[in-house]
Amino acid sequence: MALLFDTSYLFMRALKKLVRNPILIFFSLFQPIIFLVLFTQLFHSLNLLPGFPPGVSYLEYASAGILMQNAFSSALQSGTSIVEDLNSGFLQKMLVTQVSRPAILLGRLATDAFRVTVQSVIILALAYALGFRLASGIPGVLVILFIIAFFGLAWSGISLALGLRTKSSETVFGIGAFLTFPLLFMSTALVPLGFMPPWMQNVSRVNPISYAVNAVRDLSIPGFFSLSAELGALVFIAGIAVVTIGITLYLFRKVVS
Amino acid sequence: MPDIITVKDLVEVYADGTKAVDGISFNVQEGEFFGFLGPNGAGKSTTIKILTTLLRKTSGSVSIAGYDLEANSREIRKVIGVQSQETSVDPELTGRENMILQGHLQQMKGKELEERVDYLLEVVGLKDAADKRAGRYSGGMKKRLDLASTLVHKPKILFLDEPTTGLDPQSRATVWDYLEELNKKEGITIFLTTQYLEEADRLCQRLCIVDAGKVVAEGSPLGLKKEIAADAITITVENRTGAGDKGITKAAAKSLLSKIPEVMNVVDSEEGLTLYVKNGGLFVPELVRAFDKADIQLISINISTPSLDDVFLKHTGKRIRVEELVKQAPSAMFGRRGR
Numbered sequence: 001m002a003l004l005f006d007t008s009y010l011f012m013r014a015l016k017k018l019v020r021n022p023i024l025i026f027f028s029l030f031q032p033i034i035f036l037v038l039f040t041q042l043f044h045s046l047n048l049l050p051g052f053p054p055g056v057s058y059l060e061y062a063s064a065g066i067l068m069q070n071a072f073s074s075a076l077q078s079g080t081s082i083v084e085d086l087n088s089g090f091l092q093k094m095l096v097t098q099v100s101r102p103a104i105l106l107g108r109l110a111t112d113a114f115r116v117t118v119q120s121v122i123i124l125a126l127a128y129a130l131g132f133r134l135a136s137g138i139p140g141v142l143v144i145l146f147i148i149a150f151f152g153l154a155w156s157g158i159s160l161a162l163g164l165r166t167k168s169s170e171t172v173f174g175i176g177a178f179l180t181f182p183l184l185f186m187s188t189a190l191v192p193l194g195f196m197p198p199w200m201q202n203v204s205r206v207n208p209i210s211y212a213v214n215a216v217r218d219l220s221i222p223g224f225f226s227l228s229a230e231l232g233a234l235v236f237i238a239g240i241a242v243v244t245i246g247i248t249l250y251l252f253r254k255v256v257s
Numbered sequence: 258m259p260d261i262i263t264v265k266d267l268v269e270v271y272a273d274g275t276k277a278v279d280g281i282s283f284n285v286q287e288g289e290f291f292g293f294l295g296p297n298g299a300g301k302s303t304t305i306k307i308l309t310t311l312l313r314k315t316s317g318s319v320s321i322a323g324y325d326l327e328a329n330s331r332e333i334r335k336v337i338g339v340q341s342q343e344t345s346v347d348p349e350l351t352g353r354e355n356m357i358l359q360g361h362l363q364q365m366k367g368k369e370l371e372e373r374v375d376y377l378l379e380v381v382g383l384k385d386a387a388d389k390r391a392g393r394y395s396g397g398m399k400k401r402l403d404l405a406s407t408l409v410h411k412p413k414i415l416f417l418d419e420p421t422t423g424l425d426p427q428s429r430a431t432v433w434d435y436l437e438e439l440n441k442k443e444g445i446t447i448f449l450t451t452q453y454l455e456e457a458d459r460l461c462q463r464l465c466i467v468d469a470g471k472v473v474a475e476g477s478p479l480g481l482k483k484e485i486a487a488d489a490i491t492i493t494v495e496n497r498t499g500a501g502d503k504g505i506t507k508a509a510a511k512s513l514l515s516k517i518p519e520v521m522n523v524v525d526s527e528e529g530l531t532l533y534v535k536n537g538g539l540f541v542p543e544l545v546r547a548f549d550k551a552d553i554q555l556i557s558i559n560i561s562t563p564s565l566d567d568v569f570l571k572h573t574g575k576r577i578r579v580e581e582l583v584k585q586a587p588s589a590m591f592g593r594r595g596r
Binding site: 002005006009013016017020021088089090092093094095096097098099 | 309310311331334335337339341342343344345346347349350354358359361362363364390406410
């Protein structure tokens with residue numbers, strides 16, 4: 001019970017901080033929006049190339065990838081918050097209270113999931129304005145948001161683990177920026193697998209972003225949906241989240257004791 | 258009064274082999290204002306981190322409010338309030354929100370919490386600024402908010418790690434006031450670390466002087482100073498032959514002093530030679546005559562009644578730290594109260 005309450009108090013704290021610093025949301029939305037508006041215009045003829053799914057516009061195709069880009073690029077900043085609390089002494093201040101230890105991390109993760117969801121809704125609305133129509137309707141949106149939130153959590157886990165390990169915001173930020181583009185480009189986020197050279201196809205097949213993107217894309221384009229692929233992707237993403245959050249909890253325990 | 262903190266043979270060895278705390282033992286009685294005085298790196302912060310459950314001790318035994326440190330850390334967190342060296346308030350939350358969050362984390366809620374927060378904000382003089390973001394507070398206001406937030410759950414023991422470091426003299430005096438009041442009126446036991454002699458002298462009923470992880474002296478400030486039972490005279494002598502002297506004049510002065518029967522003790526430190534004599538004022542002419550006769554030029558003579566620094570000097574052979582702590586007139590110390 002204390003765990004639940006403490007998590008909600010810390011969730012509210014982080015939320016207030018976020019609302020009072022809207023510039024943070026703006027910064028992490030900036031890149032995906034540029035992609036959404038400029039890329040989809042720049043490459044709108046990409047769907048004429050052989051190998052591109054027939055009858056699908058590039059906007060329809062790339063929206064899933066851009067949603068995912070937003071999820072992991074903002075989740076990768078998560079670790080900076082824990083570094084901030086570590087360095088300002090606020091974490092210590094929490095640790096000498098009776099607060100339930102895991103709540104400190106869970107509150108953080110809940111905020112990250114919430115933030116990614118809100119940003120995704122903004123991107124979806126913008127894509128809608130550009131003419132993107134989701135094949136699976138409102139239920140599809142809910143499943144997509146669920147997938148994205150979970151996917152975001154997995155990356156938050158990595159970022160928090162980095163933060164706890166390095167105790168440096170710059171490092172967390174740097175590694176986040178460093179990972180974003182290679183992982184994005186070597187996945188099926190922006191182009192179909194067949195467009196890539198063979199070595200990149202191999203990377204893309206094991207790239208977790210491809211799994212998440214495909215799961216979202218299957219829900220957004222008519223005729224792509226397959227239950228088994230959907231469930232497979234969910235299991236894969238959940239698996240990654242469990243591993244990264246597990247590592248974070250382990251590192252957190254080491255910092256705490 | 259029974260002991261509320263008992264520390265026995267406490268040792269902390271860091272992973273790199275540094276012995277930060279080297280076998281410290283002391284007791285703090287209930288309701289006492291207890292001080293840990295020492296220079297930077299003496300092991301004060303490490304000790305406070307261990308006592309407040311933040312750092313695992315290497316060896317020794319610690320009991321706080323009757324609880325064993327390791328077995329009952331949860332129970333201990335219920336009865337202690339801790340203010341760390343860094344002022345840790347959330348700059349993006351208002352003063353009130355900071356306090357409420359702290360109360361929530363201490364498992365308080367509802368009306369009881371709100372009333373407590375209102376009361377404390379009033380006590381530390383932040384009522385008017387309560388709904389402003391803490392990031393816009395001055396350094397002194399932040400410290401006061403930090404202090405107030407450690408009191409939300411009515412702790413029995415308050416741990417303060419250098420609570421006035423970095424504050425201007427007036428804010429420092431205000432904080433001193435609050436602390437004295439807390440201790441006297443509410444009967445809270447206070448454990449304080451400081452590197453300021455005046456702070457320890459003014460606030461603490463009893464103190465440990467620590468250096469390099471060890472307790473070098475223990476007692477009341479008055480008792481410790483009485484132990485010296487003499488005035489301190491610090492002199493500097495002229496370096497006769499320039500850079501090549503290598504302390505020869507100083508050595509000559511030292512040997513001269515050792516022949517004067519009134520001189521009880523001589524300590525050689527960076528500031529010069531400090532000698533202890535009874536009735537320092539009356540001794541000065543004799544001192545000057547002796548140096549004149551020996552043809553050693555005196556550059557400065559400084560007489561003072563013994564301070565805690567002299568106690569430290571006597572036990573360790575060095576001074577704590579030369580730190581200007583501007584003295585405040587009593588009226589300025591209580592200045593905030595009337596407003």
